[in-house]
Amino acid sequence: MAQSLLIELGTEELPPKALDELGDAFARGIIDGLAKRGVVIDAAGAKAYRSPRRLAVWIPGVESAQPDQQQERRGPALNAALDATGEPTKALLGFAQSCGVDVSQLEKLETDKGAWFVHRALKPGQPTSALIPDILAETLKALPIPRPMRWGNHEYAFVRPTHWLVVLHGDQVIDADVLGVTSGRMSRGHRFHRPQPVHVVDADSWVDALRMAKVIADPAERRARVRSEVGSATQQTGGVPRLSEQLLDEIANLTEWPVALACTFDPEFLGVPHEALVMTMETNQKFVPVFGDDGRLTEHFIGVANIESKDPSEIRKGYERVIRPRFADAKFFYDEDLKTPLAGYHDALKNVTYQQALGSVWDKSVRVAELARVIANRVGVDAALATRAASLAKCDLVTRMVGEFPELQGVMGRYYATASGEHADVAQAVDEFYAPRFAGDAIAHGKVGQVLAVAERLDTLAGIFAVGMKPSGNKDPFALRRSGLGFARTLIEGGLSLDLDAHLFEALALLPDSALEAGMPKAKEGNGVSFDAGSRRAQLAVELRDFILDRLRSYYADQGIQGEAFEAVRTLAPADLTDFDRRLRAVVEFATLPDAQSLAAANKRIGNILKQSGNVATTTIDDALLEAGAEKELAQALQAAQSDGAPMIAARDYVGLLKRLARLREPVDAYFESVMVMADDPDLRTNRLALLGTLRSLFLRVADISLLPAP
Secondary structure (H helix, E strand, O other): OOEEEEEEEEEOOOOHHHHHHHHHHHHHHHHHHHHHOOOOOOHHHOEEEEEOOEEEEEEEEEOOEOOOEEEEEEEEEHHHHEOOOOOEOHHHHHHHHHHOOOHHHOEEEEEOOEEEEEEEEEEOOOEHHHHHHHHHHHHHHHOOOOOOEOOOOOOOOEOOOEEEEEEEEOOEEOOOEEOOEEEEOEEEOOOOOOOOEEEOOOHHHHHHHHHHOOOOOOHHHHHHHHHHHHHHHHHOOOOEEOOOHHHHHHHHHHOOOOEEEEEEOOHHHHHOOHHHHHHHHHHHHOOEEEEOOOOOEEEEEEEEEOOOOOOHHHHHHHHHHHHHHHHHHHHHHHHHHOOOOHHHHHHHHHHOEEEOOOEEHHHHHHHHHHHHHHHHHHHOOOHHHHHHHHHHOOHHHHOHHHHHOHHHOOHHHHHHHHHOOOOHHHHHHHHHOOOOOOOOOOOOOOHHHHHHHHHHHHHHHHHHHHOOOOOEOOEOOOOHHHHHHHHHHHHHHHOOOOOHHHHHHHHHHOOOHHHHHHOOOOOOOOOOOOOOHHHHHHHHHHHHHHHHHHHHHHHHHOOOOOHHHHHHHHOOOOOOHHHHHHHHHHHHHHOOOOOHHHHHHHHHHHHHHHHHOOOOOOOOOOHHHOOOOHHHHHHHHHHHHHHHHHHHHHOOOHHHHHHHHHOOHHHHHHHHHHOOOOOOOHHHHHHHHHHHHHHHHHHOOOOOHHHOOOO
């Protein structure tokens, strides 16, 4: 009979950041374990539950036993099972004995590969209650627990000590014993509101039984309650709460019966940059900051308690008391930092090691400043501002505030630069050059910030590649993949037109030869390895270019752009990534035209013909050798396309150029239908190859469209 199954494992308070993953993995393990054993369940209706003190899963429609299982065991082949007289051999007799049957009860299995004796039997399915202990043990063993803990003098380990286990199939307890606890029907309610055991009648009443005991087991319901409670409490302040999804999840995973309280702090702390105050509230205390309608932080915040207190004012006082010393520390750090201009911290960077072979952070800032100067001059940005921003960009790393809150690097640099009287563009760049900070984040908004972002990432990529620490597999300690993508995105989305190869060489040229040598394989006697700085830089430039373009492949794939279109542009190796982007988007648009596939196939055919001819064809077409009909028509159409396309090429209007070239489809198709390119007459053959070469070179002014999918 199909009934609901409930499994609940009670523990000490579980890590809030890991709770969702643990809960989902626990439910998935139980469901998969039942399915693997053939137990019929309603998997679609199953639900994972979790709270700070429990992991649980409820599965409806679970049958009481496995279905009977048909078993088939293959024995010896027919020619080995019977002797010449047709009598059973020892092999067949032994097989029958191992199956516990007489030879006459065996069956024959015939296939195209031969015939065998087999034994078929129907094995009765096991009761679900007998399967649960093993399924539960397998599930717990497979949970994603990086550092399990031990308690008492037990040999077993788990994420936190366990205290109770409920396993109910319908209203029947299933016996199980894991991690030192034995199953029953007694759960636990809220630690303070209902510390006594909670009697659970059956699997379907568990959620309501816990709710009566002040525990909301459903994580979605708990999140909704947190959001509602925070909203209600904020109404008392007249402000707007900033409750991120991440903070919402953490609060919900810290509470079983969330109750929000409006609190306040001393307004004098509002003189501290609000990012520091917000980080303290959200990260350290899990409080919800409250902003005014003008977007400014107010002196109000929301604390979410895990108890419905008879005297909420005492909890409020506690929250307000605990936040004050943290804010006082932040204010002290900020005030002390302001006593020194931001530039005054620059020399202290000499004492901060960036990487052993690449020197200090001061050395890095000098290289970045020079790159920023060069890049700014080439893209029309004020080089003095870019250089100044580069020299200040890392100074906040040695301030007290960033030492306490590393996540605020850049943000505090902006405040300190502004307070020091630096140009507004410089102050903005010191903060936003870190962008994009994460996947999906926007690039730097200001041009000075964009230049600095590019220069910073150029030096990082060149330096870490040079010392031989480029990413491998899932190891990327310097986040070079993110740096490479951020570098490319800033150039493309910021519209910064730069020669990629030239600037890679520029960055590599600023590195000391010792750093380049540090990344070389160690020379051993007789292995032929020697160091040459020039060739090493050339090799690294190629590796860096390929690395950056590989990042672009995934960048465009996320936008739904096919790999064939990407390769069609990459094969031309455009030096300017903004030009690369413009070409690629033109190819994507071209691919939607009705003539695209036919022209792609024709280009592939032309490429093969030219390759077979040795690619020695001249591009000079002799009109006197053109034959009337399709050949002359193609030549005329090609000449018109060249004339129309010249200004488009000059303007880098690749969309317009490909649309113009798409009109060549008919004359190209007609040409291949009626003209023999590889004619016996060598002059005629050369002229026809020149015609095709001219056609292909015109398409190659944008991309190699022969790489697009053919019809």
